[in-house]
């Protein structure tokens with residue numbers, strides 16, 4: 001299966017070079033048996049890609065790579081989740097990040113948080129909550145003290161199977177309000 005995926009991706013790359021403007025390939029939603037790979041790179045002070053495509057209910061394997069020199073995190077969740085981590089980490093100053101007693105939030109707003117040190121890659125299998133597409137302010141953010149304000153937040157774009165994306169439901173990248 002990984003071999004087949006690599007071959008398809010190469011074919012698309014060649015086609016897009018010949019045809020001009022690059023078109024985002026359609027997403028085949030991941031399943032528990034065949035999770036879709038999603039790469040997220042953190043660095044100072046943003047994420048790559050600038051928009052993260054996800055299908056509600058799909059299972060993905062996230063590869064979060066820290067290409068920067070600072071420690072970073074990728075928090076997937078709606079505004080309530082982003083706000084919870086922003087408050088918790090700001091209140092703790094700049095502690096050694098991680099799910100420690102010093103930095104925790106209630107489970108119902110915890111979302112998905114992946115902390116990565118400089119040069120590290122952390123992989124995580126995750127089933128995207130079905131209700132996520134209806135949760136206001138759903139973004140990927142970093143709340144290591146001060147990082148969100150420096151721009152470390154990107155929107156999630158909700159994709160339905162068979163569509164490139166659904167216009168009008170790209171999440172709001174403004175994130176939490178203070």
Ligand SMILES: [Cu+2]
Nearest residue numbers: 072073142147
């Ligand atoms: Cu960061």
